[in-house]
Amino acid sequence: MKLRLSIIFLFFFVLSYSQEKYTISGTLSDQSNGESLIGATIQIAGTGKGTVTNTYGFYSITLPEGTYKLQFSFVGYQTIDKEIELNKNEVLNIELPLETEIIQEVEVRAEAEDGNVRDANIGQVSLEIEKIKTLPAFLGEVDVVKTLQLLPGVSSTNEGSQGFYVRGGGPDQNMVLLDEAVVYNASHLFGFFSVFNSDAVKNVNLIKGGIPAKFGGRLASVLEINMNEGNNKRWGVKGGLGLISSRLTVEGPLKKDKGSIILSGRRTYIDILMKPFIPKSSPFNGSSYFFYDLNLKMNYRITDKDKIYISGYYGKDVFRFVDSDAGFDVKMPWGNGIGAFRWNHSFNGKLFMNLSATYSNYQFSFESEQDGFNLKLLSRNQDIGGKLDFTYIPNYRHRIEAGAHYTYHIFQPQNVSANQDTIVFETGEVQKYLSHEVAFYIQDEIDITEWFRANIGLRYSQYYFTGSFNRYVKNGIGVQDSVIHYKPNELIRFYHGLEPRLSMRFLLNKWSSIKAGFNYNYQYVHLASLSSVSLPTDTWFLTTDKAPPQKGWQASLGYFFNFWKNNFEASVEVYYKDMRNLVEYAPGTLPEDNLNDNVDNLLIYGRGYSVGAEFFLKKVKGKFTGWIGYTLAWTNRIFDEINNGNPYPAKYDRRHDLSVVLSYQITPQWNVSSTFIYATGNTMTMPQGWYLHEGNVLYEYGDYNQTRMDPYHRLDIAFTWFDKPFKMKRNKETGEKEKIKRKLRNSVTVSVYNLYNRANPYFLYFDSQGDPLSGNGGSFTIKAKQVSLFPILPSVTWNFKF
Template sequence: MRITLLVTCICITYNLFTQTFTISGYISDGATGEKLIGATVFDTKTLQGTITNEYGFYSLSLSEDTVKLSYSYVGYTSQKESIYLDTDKQINKKLSASVELETVVISAAEKEEKIQERTQMSTIDIPIETIKALPAFLGETDVLKAMQLLPGVQGGTEGTSGIYVRGGSPDQNLILLDGVPVYNASHLFGFFSVFNSDALNKATLIKGGFPARYGGRLSSVIDLRMKEGNMNEYHGEGSIGLVASRFTIEGPIKKDTSSFMLSARRTYIDLLARPIVKASSEGSVVGYYFYDLNAKVNYKFSDKDRLYLSGYFGRDKFYFNDKDYDPDDYTDAGLDWGNGTGVIRWNHIVNKKTFSNTTATFTSYDYEIYTNLYETDIDDNGDEFQSIFGFRYFSGIRDWTLKEDIDFVLNPKHYIKFGGGVTYHTFMPGATEFKQEGTEIDIPEINLSSDNIHATEFDLYIEDDWEITSALKINYGLHASAFNVDTSFYTSLQPRISARYLINNDLSIKASYSTMTQFIHLLSNSGIGLPTDLWVPATDEVVPQNAQQYAVGFAYTLLNNYEISLEGYYKKMNNIIDYKDGASYLYDGVTEWEDKVESGEGWAYGAELFLQKRIGNFNGWLGYTLSWSDRQFPTINLGEKFPFKYDKRHEIDIACVYKINEHISLSAIWVYSSGQAISIPVAKYLGTYGQEVYYYEGRNGYRMNPYHRMDINIAFHKEKKYWTRTWNFGAYNLYNHKNPFFIYEDADLSGKGVYKQVTLFPIIPYFSWDFKF
């Protein structure tokens, strides 16, 4: 009996002395109040730690004892404190930036999670300040063009912001702005993206090994987060460049409680060119412009509750009108497209270990092409009348989404995320309208359209970041989704797993496997960024696309300053679609879009090398990609495999930023890629009726010349009493290399057929004037 009592007392005493308590809270920027995503909280005594989630929240459970905590984030001064942990505590920390805003130097953070320690592979974060420091096409900084400089990411045609990740198509990229999908990410026919860098706080690219919380696309996740707004002071920044200007302002609505951010951008090509065009065309008006608006408000109700409201709206407008030239007979035509997004989000700390995020979102994309011909004539009675012949084509997509995401920190070894959502899609896959007025036979309006398609998509997921041992850590999970459209109901289970094994403190090996399902397709009518691409759902006749991706590699940190990763990957894609030969995107009132496409398969595999320097006055990266990407369709290329249009065997990307001193910084990029695969005829002959018939040897069987280019930028910073100004001077295609845009057939002086190359951009100098206050 005494022995039993003694054992019981020992057990009770042991439990009392080994109780665990939880420290939780938020880590934010001390100057602005912006939450710091991925900041590190680390106990130097037990070597236990965690990082903040995408809303700056952390939770760390430790045994009762004196703990020595370090709070750190790249580019910020670390904070340390020792406390005796005998109860649960909520500790919010504000870190101070260790560098001034105008510099691009990145300093090390103590115990920052290094590349070899992360479970997730195929993931790259690009600091927004680095994106702004890089040379920019016509002076307009662009987050998507910066991502084109990363290994595994192919750009589209010359100058465009298209993204092709590991052999995938643009529709296979999940582009998120504050968690909301953006369906068309291009301005100016693809030469600029819709994302204003001044409005962004964080940019992340995931190419593989996708965490289970992401779904709906096959090839990548591009996660962009907008600024929340300064909680303490009013600040603004802007830029005046050759083609566009932008302005951003942020500040507190109520200090330490609520804030706002408002950002706007507009081109003025139309304003500058209008007098010239009007004079040279005898009164005709031709113009183009685009604009973007970003807005965000956040309100802190309590230490446990915060509400966010954010949105984006942007449009492109191209127009032509020659009424001033001939007011009786003229043409009015145009092309108009744009996106709109909105999100309301509620963050709630349920308890010391549980964080919830409830979100409702809306996103839309639409475009319209129109032409109206006006003709004035005289009837039999001598009266003047006007006839109108009109054509209009429009299409679009709208989504409403409600979702719930939960972070549950079981203990320092297990970080669990789970949640689910439902999305209601409305697809408008194309409508053509004709009208005719003022003629013998008036046609008020004829609408030839495919019916709108309504679909509902459901998602559930669970994932766990599990530290099995100090060396072995895995992230595993399951994404389950379903799609209901008309009479079809598709389901999909998508397992995901990523693992890393630390060989030593500086080196790890990694591997990942993921399956992805995509219930929507993009019918691409051109490769030059025109907005006439159609978003369509999986239907009874066109099934969802899916992919499996395997990746393996290693990650190494050298001298605590250089990060090196090498990855190999293999991806198999099924049920991808494309237009049949000769099919048109315009709806003719007879042929449904399902009858214009066919399904096929795709393969992509290769290796990627990434070397990055993040610390010091000189930083940047070097990327190299060796890759293959093929497609196969039953009736295209006689059913044989053929290279994907953007299959580029070799690609090299170098980006660097050098801070010469406090007032001058220099940046440069150099890119090289193998030539684009295209189809050109190898012979021609006269057909039965005397027409020219071209003979091709396989789809995409010809390679254009390799592409290479250097861009450079020099920035001059000067601090005034209340504000800072920066002059940027740079050049696109510095050594004026004639890069191929497309190839066409022509004849030489002897009449012999030859192929000629068209080059789009020579050397283009630019400047911009930036300011901050």
């Protein structure tokens, strides 16, 4: 092992040796508010060489002594040219001015003009939050995750399902990071909305293939979401009023140009609006549902080389059901709490460090009371993590990143307590699963030749499952279960593995390239669902002595090309993914089986594979923008205990998935956008026969997921009106009209969801009609019924800022 690592380091060293003398480094930020710009381009004019800013807006480029013209650019901003005579190391912090107010709101932020072709990223997509805001949204709630699902290779199971599915992976196989802290449940209201408040989000980056070595812990994808940093120039307020929720954001400088703070909140108000209409005499008076979330972020530049960030998120869904007639009262809150502290340090312009401490908590609880019988259920995941990441940019040919990550997992998959007055039921001891996950990585993005760029990386992960822990050993009915007790910090099981990563770009010409990617990943957390749809009740649990880590590899190959002066970007990607140690509850497991037992005693383990082709055409410039994405894919699972070990389609297996997203800037004040989705129907496990027991109909289910629902398709449309950024005002002194910048800016979005009122399938059920024993001559039939959730739904949202 040591020899192999030494060879790799030597390789990087040899490749990084060069004759460069001086380094230009610094940050790029928005001139109007000081927000750092992620992915902005720094190019050396006339050479085609350059670099991009990292997640913190930092860049570094090292060049031989000489005179250079540097171009700092970012779509939506004016490009700044800077001529520099390089004879010493330089720090250049650049603030880019907006092109115009209007363009800023509607223009797409894009990668470098030919970045689609030139960079080595395969399977990576960035979304522009301002663009997302103009797309049609369900009930006017702008949703990052819903927009991601419009990209090829990304899907949802249906409207009311949590999470998202990437290239045949499960919802647990996506690493969702909010300012580097893990988000375990990114959904509100069973997946109808995501936890990401669009006013608090700055940048969205999804990696679905060729995952770099600096990311790990999940098989399918990485979704990086960065929160806005806040305006460090002046105080401001922005917000929005929608049909079901309102948002308000306050931001401003802690110290001008040095640091800023942003606080953003959102709450639904269906419960408040409905309250006056539910009479006090109603048995359901007191029942309600709402969710809220709060985002807080602060940053402060301590020195020219040091900057700290503190980020926090807290969100909760609260469901309460009261049936006073039945004396039934249930409360069900669930939500995430996330905190991150980060320290950036630039050592010498070439070496950049980020130190992070993160905390993630996802908690679901259920409390019910009826006639003295109290039931409490708690499921909780906590991660306490630390990351130390270094970026070393010795010259423009190399970008070396290395680091170490640590996470302490504390999971309580399902703890139940129940009592009836003074009697306490035996629901087992509190089940706590503890583990330490450690990873080391190194990667280098190298321009080996002008046409060949590679990102080579290696990640080594370790996992320690430790006590204290009680392992239940089931001994059958009538025989007392035995329990193995593990002491605190006692090592129960150790896993480790190497995770090689590689992505390559072969530039064919100025307009096209071929890219390839390979990644091997370990995943030490699992999610199992007893339901046919994803719910907040789904159980997260850890790799244990019994549940091995998930492992998977993915290989992808793509052809990328731009045309019409980079106005259009297109790509075709094919992929194959293999997944091992996937988990499912054993067939026939019922929810109550989780009690008095280790969750992993109820699981079965299998494998899966996914193969597909993704076609993507995007227009990135001009009044008319948008994309068409199409995916052809197969996703199968193989479990010995299911369907006699034969492959069966995963529930989110979709043969065809088409998304069309179009946006047209009619005038500077008006934008119209539309989305269309077509997707093969989800698979379901259906009964095939029935029989009677004591006069009740019982069903005999067939093989898993052998029935498909009807295809899902839907057309949405949205119109957005922006007020004019300037107003004319007569100057009292000169008497002439002058253009005055508006302090209060408004926009209104009217959207229509499901324009042609398609009854899309949400779930199917069976209904029996007639009674064969009634003797009235009628017959008994069972009919399949399809439930659809949302008909045509108009909505309006008013957004403002000042």
